[in-house]
Amino acid sequence: MVPASCRILPAMAISLQFLGAAGGVTGSQFLLTVGDRRVLVDCGLFQGGMDEIARNRMAFSYDPDGVHAVLLTHAHNDHIGRLPALVRAGYAGPVFATDATTDLAQIVLLDSAKLQAHAAARWARHHPEAAQAGESEAAVNEIEMATIAERAERPPHLRTETHAPLFDEKDVRRTIGLVKPVAYSTVSPIVPGVEATFHDAGHILGSAIIELRARDPDGAEMTIVFSGDLGRPNTPILRDPTPLTTADVVVVESTYGDREHSPGSQAVDELMGVVNDVAKEGGVLLIPAFAIGRTQEVIWVLDDLVRRGRVPRLPLFVDSPMACEANDVYLRHPDAYDAETAALLASGDSTLVYPGQECTPSVAASKAIIGSPRP
Incomplete structure (x- = not known):
């Protein structure tokens, strides 16, 4: 576990602070200071913890106007989800990201703004007196602890009295x-x-390992690599992670660092077996999947299984407006495909579009799935 504001670099005018994704797996945010310049890598949302609402509403631990650049590794919410809040707080500098990350980030952040607005409105309906009294004013308190080491072992207790959105469209x-x-x-x-x-x-599409080369005012140089989230080798659609061989400091994601995953081919065989069983029994197969990244991989695999005759062609519903928008973004960036997917695309076969798949852009379309005819 890394203390939240630990400096791990040698004695020079370069420092690195861990402001999220330390002692947890969300809220990715790293602040690099080189002389009087400040560069932020990721600005993610805290997700899944008991204090996530309060942690996301805490003031930034630096002056947003004092940051000179932001770099994004990829477009998942735990890496970009607080960026509009940073802009609302005064940041107006450049944000560096790949084109695909930018396209996906717009989808993710607009959806987040919409959900926050709906949540705030729902709370106001159920608490009209508090809403009229102005309880939406932010008030996040943190119980002080004596040392950084104590913080690392026991996260601070947080309390929030705000129900206002972090940001809007x-x-x-x-x-x-x-x-x-x-x-x-x-x-x-x-x-x-x-x-x-x-x-x-x-x-995911557009995801990046960021290699930063920094030189302090005295001429001392350092290479710092931020892995972001890494893909597994030999997965569909995208190229394998780029191997890097030289760095002075590596900040690497390790969410599954203590687990051994089964081979990807085993997962495909298991999916094939389940699809065939469901088809035989005339049932319905529900596959929960993240809207960005995992959904596109599942579509690719199912299309591949149908094309090879390993499963029957069944109706496929992509029951997620965000996933449908993400599919369109994936189709707009063939430059990111691996050799196999690029070759299939060149032959006229788009493996990102399952034959006859239907998207549900609205609640009504989602409800209509229930009445769809069985094959």
């Missing part, structure tokens, strides 16, 4: 307007003394 559009697109394997100047190279991370 206008904040999201302002955020997207700050993006400076970057290409893979291209050295990009970020601020004086810092340059970055984005490498393919193979996690």
